[in-house]
Amino acid sequence: MTPPPATTVQLCIKGKKEHVSVDQIMLMESQRNYTLFHLADGRQVLSYKTLGLFDELADSVPFLVRPNRSYIVNLNYISTQVSDVICLWNGKEIKVSKWKLPYIKAKQQSIPAFGQYMPMAG
Secondary structure (H helix, E strand, C coil), X not given: CCCCCXXXXXXXXXXXXEEEEHHHEEEEEEECCEEEEEECCCCEEEXXXXXXXXXXXXXXXXXXXEEECXXXXXXXXXXXXXXXXXXECCCCEEECCHHHHHHHXXXXXXXXXXXXXXXXXX
């Protein structure tokens, strides 16, 4: 039996350990040996862990995807997607690896009402 998906991630924010809801994570960005978390409230938090250590989290949460080696994205914060480029609500554009496109489309379709608020093109 698989464990339930994590609902929070523990991050060190301003010297204090804080649990952040996975729903509030817009994206995680690789910064060499660190991961930069972009949160929905506009904050950016640097974690000492590499992005690869968050792969298991992305696999266990239906709305998190890894479009390329550098990012893990929360599908709920995508404003548009044109072909192989995802645009997030904060204006960040992320290129999707060609071999990841079918995987991301399948994940998008598995989320109820995913395309309801997001215009899809291409």
